[in-house]
Amino acid sequence: MLLVAILVLAAGTYTIRLSGVLLRDRLELSEPVQRLLPMAAAALLAALAGTAALMAGSEFAGFARPAGVLVGALLAWRKAPFVIVVVAAAAVAALLRLAGLP
Amino acid sequence: MANMSTLYRTLRDLGALAAAMVAVGASFGAITIAYGLPTWTPFAMSTLVFAGGAQFLAAGLLAAGNPVAAVLAGLLLNARHLPFGLAVAQTLGTRWRDRLIGSHLMTDEAVAFALAEPDPVRRRRIYWTVGILLFISWNTGTALGVLLGGATGDPDALGLDAAFPAALIALILPSLRDRDTRLVALTGGTVAVLLTPVLPAGLPVLCALLGLLVLLRPARRSDGPGAALPPRGSDGADAALPPRGSDGPGAARPPRDSDGLPDGAETVRPPRPLDGSPDGCGAVGPARRSDGAETVRPTAREA
Numbered sequence: 001m002l003l004v005a006i007l008v009l010a011a012g013t014y015t016i017r018l019s020g021v022l023l024r025d026r027l028e029l030s031e032p033v034q035r036l037l038p039m040a041a042a043a044l045l046a047a048l049a050g051t052a053a054l055m056a057g058s059e060f061a062g063f064a065r066p067a068g069v070l071v072g073a074l075l076a077w078r079k080a081p082f083v084i085v086v087v088a089a090a091a092v093a094a095l096l097r098l099a100g101l102p
Numbered sequence: 103m104a105n106m107s108t109l110y111r112t113l114r115d116l117g118a119l120a121a122a123m124v125a126v127g128a129s130f131g132a133i134t135i136a137y138g139l140p141t142w143t144p145f146a147m148s149t150l151v152f153a154g155g156a157q158f159l160a161a162g163l164l165a166a167g168n169p170v171a172a173v174l175a176g177l178l179l180n181a182r183h184l185p186f187g188l189a190v191a192q193t194l195g196t197r198w199r200d201r202l203i204g205s206h207l208m209t210d211e212a213v214a215f216a217l218a219e220p221d222p223v224r225r226r227r228i229y230w231t232v233g234i235l236l237f238i239s240w241n242t243g244t245a246l247g248v249l250l251g252g253a254t255g256d257p258d259a260l261g262l263d264a265a266f267p268a269a270l271i272a273l274i275l276p277s278l279r280d281r282d283t284r285l286v287a288l289t290g291g292t293v294a295v296l297l298t299p300v301l302p303a304g305l306p307v308l309c310a311l312l313g314l315l316v317l318l319r320p321a322r323r324s325d326g327p328g329a330a331l332p333p334r335g336s337d338g339a340d341a342a343l344p345p346r347g348s349d350g351p352g353a354a355r356p357p358r359d360s361d362g363l364p365d366g367a368e369t370v371r372p373p374r375p376l377d378g379s380p381d382g383c384g385a386v387g388p389a390r391r392s393d394g395a396e397t398v399r400p401t402a403r404e405a
Contacts, residue, residue: 049270
């Protein structure tokens, strides 16, 4: 049962991934609609970032994580290198937790 | 040489991401064992499913003895890969081998890295590099977690839970210079955050596609700037708004990719907005527009 569930999840996930790729060919998309695709991806990524930054499950994520993400986002806005953004966000969150913040 | 420094920067950037991925993968491996699931489970999931969020969610539900919920929740969480696939299809190219393998390597990070790169050749390369690197680091981490168990530590103590959203924000920031993309992304992100407490996991992120509806607002120019601005939430991305005015009317149209894909990272407003669209839903899922108008082209079996 466990194996079946994992295989179904794997097959379903792969089907979702592949069908987007294959569907793109079959759709005659007008130019304005084509332009929506990267925008849709940006909206999904922004939603992933926003929910991952602020929420843990259906609860608020506390303070350390959003604070770390905020520092990372500000650094990114100031055009800091990607690696600095990632490391700084993690460091701020880790230090705040070390200081006892949730 | 510019190429060398670009390569170096890319490797350095990816190194940070890969290291974080190993650590989170290790926590996945350790958690599944701690749940009491058989040792092969994390390996099977990390290689065959290869989707971090869905794996954590499904492992919990499997351990609770609820395989049906595990599958449904995992698939719901991964449904966002369909629009991702539409967005990166032309990056993957037309060869079947590339499509079949490249689809499996699709992750949020690979998509974000690829779409942040305007040049189609480099975009393609970066998609594959990120995809392969993350697959290796995720599975390496999983193995470490299984071997070391709880000794791998809590990724939250290292602040890794803040690293991933910050990485995504850094990757989408350049595309937010385009005013329409910024409106859509910030609206979608806000909608997703607000809906998270009331909807099952996965659905709020999908609802971010509703952000595309802001493009339908009528008479954009006459209602004054800011009239249709999304509500300012506490969304982490809000703080990272690029300075306004970077997308003035003088902004030149970027060169088109050879494959006709509008430039993901630097989309510029088209001559006309989406006015002709009769149905509000059309904007939500491009796939839906195919209902009537689809013409199925004969598929090239071989490139």
